[in-house]
Amino acid sequence: MAQVPVMAFTGERYTPERDREIAQEHWHRYAFARPLAAGRRVLDAACGEGYGSAMIAAAGGQVLGLDIGEDVVAHARARYGGTPGLAFAQADVTALDHLPDASFDLVLSFETLEHVEAQERMLDGFARLLAPGGLLLVSTPDRHVYTDLTGVQNPHHVRELYRPEFEALLAGRFPARRLFGQKLLFQSVLWSLDGATSPAQAFSLDGQAIHDGVANAPMYFLAACARDAAALAALPALSVFGDQAEGVYEAYRREVVNFRNAMAYIAHLEAELKRRQAPE
Known part of the structure; x- marks a missing residue:
């Protein structure tokens, strides 16, 4: 079988060949959803390249991955089409009237909301498609942190939301909800090496406190999001996702070494300049 060419990264959709921060952010969302997939009918709305849909199908879900780009869907079919329980189709996720009511037990929509103007229509569609006991996982950036504090505008985002706006959109459609925050952080992690499954702990340092x-x-x-709070019971309070290659940390270490070497070289040049300027 011929190898499928890698999909070009344009910044609009994540591709699994990208590494470091963006990789951990995107893979973690699907890893979070993975334990919920077995035996469920899953919609991956705006599936993009298809890697996440394939992960969820491999975990036992019957997955339909939808994306608006015909070329993207063609790529996903070519690369992941042999995965059991996985299908891809071209569709606008803000217009899913062709799909029957209550036809999915799990709906995933990761980093899609901010790319569309018709957010209300998209969420109405997801609510209609959820079967009784079903669960929606939807992610989006916090406009305050992602854009206001950084001063960087993502050209592919058409409608970013502040937290109250996001929660208001969900509250009118889903009576039961849990909200999680996600951010790549430097953390010291202690984990059991003896198989113990005690409750997790988390601490934060603020100065010396x-x-x-x-x-x-x-x-x-x-x-x-769900109609029934019981659908949320299996979700953890804390989810940790690690990269065994430590790509982000390794890049940080390289930059520290480069900075230190540069500072040492500057100090050497300054000392040499002083030596040459000193009177004989």
Whole structure:
């Protein structure tokens, strides 16, 4: 079988060949959804390249991945089409009237909301498609942290939301909700090596004071939405996703080394300049 060419990264859709921060952010969302997939009918709305749909299907879900780009869907079919329980189709996720009511047990919509203007229509569609006991996982950036504080505008985002706006959109459609924050953080992690499954702990340092919980401002929100609160019961309070290659940390270490080498070289040049300028 011929190898499928890698899909070009334009910044609009994540591709699994990208590494470091963006990789951990995107893979973590699907890893979070993965334990919920077995035996469920899953809609991956705006599936993009298809890697996440394939992950969810491999976990036992019957997955339909939808994307508006015909070329993107063609790529996903070519690359992941042999995965059991996985299908791809071209569709606008703000116009899903062709799909029957209550036809999915799990709907995933990661980093899609901010790319569309018709957000209300998209969420109405998801609510209609959820079967009784079904669950929607939807993520989006926090406009305050992602854009206001950084001063960087993402050209592919047409309608970013502040937290109250995001929660208001969901509240009118889903009576039961849990809101999670997501951000790539430097953390010291202690984990059991003996198989123990005790409850997790989290602490945050503020100056010299230690507080319970994670107190950082989220870069992204991930909301779990349902009609019945029982559908949310299996969700964890904390989800940690690690990269065994430590790509982000390794890049940070390289930059520190480069900076130190540059500073040492500047100091050497300054000393040499002083030596040459000194009177004989």
